[in-house]
Amino acid sequence: MYKVFVGDKPIILTTRVEQETNFKNYLLDTVNIGKVIKELNTTKLQEVRLIHKNDEKLLKKFLKKLPNVVAAGGKVFNAENDILFIYRNDKWDLPKGKIEGNETIEKTALREVMEETGVSGLEITKPLETTYHIFKRNGNHKLKITYWFEMKTTFTGNLYAQEDEGITKVEWLNEIKTQEALENSYANIKLLI
Structure with missing residues (x-):
């Protein structure tokens, strides 16, 4: 099972068909993803479930439905066990950003955290769950796939918000x-x- 968010409402990719209550079931192979996104954005529907018989093909088939944007970021802890947050678009978020060139996903995560926050001395301690969400850019829906890493640092310097990225x-x-x-x-x- 996977969760792909449209705002705060999930599209659940699953092999199980369940009785619809506050959600709708659709077949993954034939679903109109634009219609599903519109439904989640404009109705009281709480979630949508996209069904496919093969668990191993769920994500692969879904990824073909929309253009993909790959990003990486970090859940960073300092020596006091505080977590590093950014504030962007009137919401609290964790630092992340898109891959550049042929850099590894780990290098992207480290670079983006440093660029967006000014924090250095970062060390990846373990990979975290990969997240998926749908966003709209220039009138088109895209799927952002974000690879997350837990990180630690002993950095105690000043924090810098990357304002040109909308971070305040x-x-x-x-x-x-x-x-x-x-x-x-x-x-x-x-x-x-």
């Missing part, structure tokens, strides 16, 4: 502040925290 704040948040930030964040970020 960068902050280390403790456990209580993290929970408050998640009330104004994205579904994908809530999954990672």
